[in-house]
Amino acid sequence: MPWLRLLKVLLLDVARDLLRHRGQHLLALLTLASGLLLAGGGLLAVESLHRWVSRMEAMARITLFAAEGAKLDEAEAALKRDPRFLSVKRISSAEGSKRFLETTRDAGLMLDSLGGEPIPESLELALRPDLLSARKAIEVGESLRNLPAVGDVVVDQQRLEAMQKSAALLRRALVVFGALLMLAAGFSTGNVIRMSILSREEEIATMRLVGATESFIRTPLILEGAALGLVASVLAVLGLLALWLPLSRGVGGLSPLMVQLARTGFFSWPSLLLLSALGTLTGAMGAAWGFWSTQRAQAKRQAVLEEAVG
Secondary structure (H helix, E strand, O other): OHHHHHHHHHHHHHHHHHHHOHHHHHHHHHHHHHHHHHHHHHHHHHHHHHHHHHHHHHHOOEEEEEOOOOOOHHHHHHHHOOOOEEEEEEEOHHHHHHHHHOOOOOHHHHHHHHOOOOOOOEEEEEEOHHHOOHHHHHHHHHHOOOOOOEEEEEEHHHHHHHHHHHHHHHHHHHHHHHHHHHHHHHHHHHHHHHHHHHHOHHHHHHHHHOOOOHHHHHHHHHHHHHHHHHHHHHHHHHHHHHHHHHHHOOOOOOOHHHHHHHOOOOOOHHHHHHHHHHHHHHHHHHHHHHHHHHHHHHHHHHHHHHHHHO
């Protein structure tokens, strides 16, 4: 079929040009991969945070801490009769202190500075599924503050909601930062394509003389940029995978929260496709800009020459 033969010619032309100018293309490839690595790292952080928050929401609790020197016997008895809660678990001061020590490496220093066992006994309350949303859980938590011997009430959903807001802010910042990175990477690709066009100026002029259309000349160059973008996406994903694997295994004594976020998983398939499409599109658009800017510069130069001759 004619279009298959044409596609073969175009792809061979792209491959030959990539090999012919491999030094220039390597520079563009590394620039694209660096931008995608940073943008992809932000995307992975946001996706991991969302997954972690979603998992934590299903296990979220309301915790009641005893006032200083008080016991939660009366509150425990009342809460066990409350239909809003599936379970009521009493946590001793010693157990609460042990849990706190497991949260961070600096927790022991904080407890030592306070002296003794400062974590008071508490009650962990599991809400009914229909009350797990942040708004409803916070309302339930506020209604428990007046129970006897209760010194403080902590609602997990409230902290998770703050994390979701932080994730939303991070996502917006990522969009802006990622757009700037991709813009710079696109210009880098475009400059490489411009050099490729200038080095093949006589060849392109001959193609025009024998009837080649601008679309026929432009297509291999755009495919070339798209190929660079796709390979850069693969390199970025491999780089992020190399960073994620040791992090998910807790190598280097990193923060437990960081390890837990990493253990929620690597990129989802939609995110991988998004990152690949972003790299491919950036490379193709950069190549299109390189072709257009070169054509415009050549047209201006030709106009100046014709004016000088005239």
